[in-house]
Amino acid sequence: MPGQTTAFATLHLDHSSTVDRAAEELRRAVFEGEVESGTPLREVALAASLGVSRSTVREALGVLVAEGLATREPHRGVSVARPAASSVRDVCRARLVLEGAGVRGWREADPADRRAVREALTRYTDAVAAGDSFRVLNEHHLAFHVSLVALTGSPRLVAAAEALMTELKLALAQVDRIRRNTHDQAESHTALVELLEAEEVDAAGAFLCDHLDDAAAQVIGALGLG
Amino acid sequence: MPGQTTAFATLHLDHSSTVDRAAEELRRAVFEGEVESGTPLREVALAASLGVSRSTVREALGVLVAEGLATREPHRGVSVARPAASSVRDVCRARLVLEGAGVRGWREADPADRRAVREALTRYTDAVAAGDSFRVLNEHHLAFHVSLVALTGSPRLVAAAEALMTELKLALAQVDRIRRNTHDQAESHTALVELLEAEEVDAAGAFLCDHLDDAAAQVIGALGLG
DNA sequence: TGGTCACGGATTGTCAGACAATCGGACAAG
DNA sequence: CTTGTCCGATTGTCTGACAATCCGTGACCA
Numbered sequence: 001m002p003g004q005t006t007a008f009a010t011l012h013l014d015h016s017s018t019v020d021r022a023a024e025e026l027r028r029a030v031f032e033g034e035v036e037s038g039t040p041l042r043e044v045a046l047a048a049s050l051g052v053s054r055s056t057v058r059e060a061l062g063v064l065v066a067e068g069l070a071t072r073e074p075h076r077g078v079s080v081a082r083p084a085a086s087s088v089r090d091v092c093r094a095r096l097v098l099e100g101a102g103v104r105g106w107r108e109a110d111p112a113d114r115r116a117v118r119e120a121l122t123r124y125t126d127a128v129a130a131g132d133s134f135r136v137l138n139e140h141h142l143a144f145h146v147s148l149v150a151l152t153g154s155p156r157l158v159a160a161a162e163a164l165m166t167e168l169k170l171a172l173a174q175v176d177r178i179r180r181n182t183h184d185q186a187e188s189h190t191a192l193v194e195l196l197e198a199e200e201v202d203a204a205g206a207f208l209c210d211h212l213d214d215a216a217a218q219v220i221g222a223l224g225l226g
Numbered sequence: 227m228p229g230q231t232t233a234f235a236t237l238h239l240d241h242s243s244t245v246d247r248a249a250e251e252l253r254r255a256v257f258e259g260e261v262e263s264g265t266p267l268r269e270v271a272l273a274a275s276l277g278v279s280r281s282t283v284r285e286a287l288g289v290l291v292a293e294g295l296a297t298r299e300p301h302r303g304v305s306v307a308r309p310a311a312s313s314v315r316d317v318c319r320a321r322l323v324l325e326g327a328g329v330r331g332w333r334e335a336d337p338a339d340r341r342a343v344r345e346a347l348t349r350y351t352d353a354v355a356a357g358d359s360f361r362v363l364n365e366h367h368l369a370f371h372v373s374l375v376a377l378t379g380s381p382r383l384v385a386a387a388e389a390l391m392t393e394l395k396l397a398l399a400q401v402d403r404i405r406r407n408t409h410d411q412a413e414s415h416t417a418l419v420e421l422l423e424a425e426e427v428d429a430a431g432a433f434l435c436d437h438l439d440d441a442a443a444q445v446i447g448a449l450g451l452g
Numbered sequence: 453t454g455g456t457c458a459c460g461g462a463t464t465g466t467c468a469g470a471c472a473a474t475c476g477g478a479c480a481a482g
Numbered sequence: 483c484t485t486g487t488c489c490g491a492t493t494g495t496c497t498g499a500c501a502a503t504c505c506g507t508g509a510c511c512a
Binding site: 453454455456457458459460461462463464465466467468469470471472473474475476477478479480481482 | 483484485486487488489490491492493494495496497498499500501502503504505506507508509510511512
Binding site: 017 | 465466467468473474475476
């Protein structure tokens with residue numbers, strides 16, 4: 001029966017639970033900047049607002065907390081996490097380790113993963129050229145960096161990198177009005193990939209190191225945490 | 227008012243919630259090998275067994291799932307995760323990146339972190355010499371490896387490493403009767419630290435690479451997953 | 453024989469409502 | 483300025499309920 005597995009490849013069905021959708025809605029609200037950092041997320045209010053029960057809200061809040069987007073204090077509830085300068089620095093240091101490992105492994109990496117890096121870059125630069133919204137630019141930008149980690153071929157490192165990016169998106173959500181020069185960013189990334197294509201792995205690593213240092217400094221500066 | 231902050235520094239109070247204790251008990255049961263991998267964790271049965279409500283059990287199960295110790299399939303419930311050969315390999319590859327970063331940073335690391343590595347090693351070797359149980363040996367062994375990651379000074383990388391170790395403990399729980407030669411292991415770790423003390427960072431990195439490859443192969447072999 | 457269908461028990465996902473424990477603040481008293 | 487007490491708000495946990503879903507079993511039919 002050839003073709004059976006590919007026959008209805010375009011069909012979808014939403015298998016998401018109510019908790020998933022609630023968590024996603026909360027994430028969106030956080031990234032969209034609808035709730036400031038530090039805002040307490042009251043269970044009853046959210047339940048009423050989302051039209052679900054308190055149990056469901058509690059579970060969704062647990063997801064947010066596990067992702068690091070919110071913090072829970074016993075008997076005091078969950079509030080949107082407030083990014084500190086130290087955590088931004090730590091995220092970037094950790095990223096350097098993960099992405100650096102990917103960059104160093106460029107030569108031995110799976111060709112498919114290398115192709116994914118190129119594609120992530122073009123998606124990003126295309127979005128910049130198209131003048132897309134700040135949020136989708138961030139999305140493509142961070143996806144590119146994750147694709148570097150994917151060069152290691154390790155799903156767990158990719159998952160760790162995605163967790164870091166989530167935390168970073170939280171910080172970026174607070175500075176979305178402070179538009180950095182995304183065009184420069186895009187060029188910088190193109191240069192990085194060109195170094196990789198030339199197999200100048202060490203140079204690419206050094207480049208990445210500077211890039212992440214810059215990123216940390218910019219975000220911290222924009223947050224006014226100097 | 228000098229001394230106020232340090233006055234009652236030794237006092238403690240258990241602030242753990244029922245969910246925390248339930249999750250801890252489940253973890254213990256998993257690591258102790260009381261439940262095999264793949265065993266379904268039924269909510270009502272656990273609630274009755276632990277003497278808590280189903281809501282509490284559900285939340286505790288969510289914690290286990292988030293830690294990777296169990297997997298949840300929609301409408302099919304939570305079961306103890308079954309370690310695959312590929313995941314063991316991936317965990318070790320990821321560990322190599324994290325621990326390798328720590329080892330490479332030995333020279334620039336905080337002296338306190340370096341001391342912590344030495345202390346973790348002696349705790350491990352002491353436990354081996356004292357003929358401690360298999361489980362506490364694993365605990366000390368993995369703690370040593372985490373202390374290597376801590377050389378990076380990044381809490382997030384340490385957290386990621388701890389997540390990996392949790393997954394490994396799950397796999398090790400299944401082979402605890404297959405006693406590996408832990409004495410060799412201890413000597414191997416001592417050799418690693420001696421390389422570090424001599425600031426032979428590259429040699430230490432290569433050593434670590436071999437060590438982790440061995441570890442992966444041993445665990446996979448013991449699991450009979452070839 | 454082999455495949456489809458319907459049924460019933462078991463389990464999860466979600467809900468509603470309840471109550472004690474805890475927290476934060478206001479306010480009085482020493 | 484510290485201590486003690488009260489109160490409203492909120493969380494942590496429990497109980498009970500119900501629809502949706504899954505899985506096995508057996509009937510039914512080509």
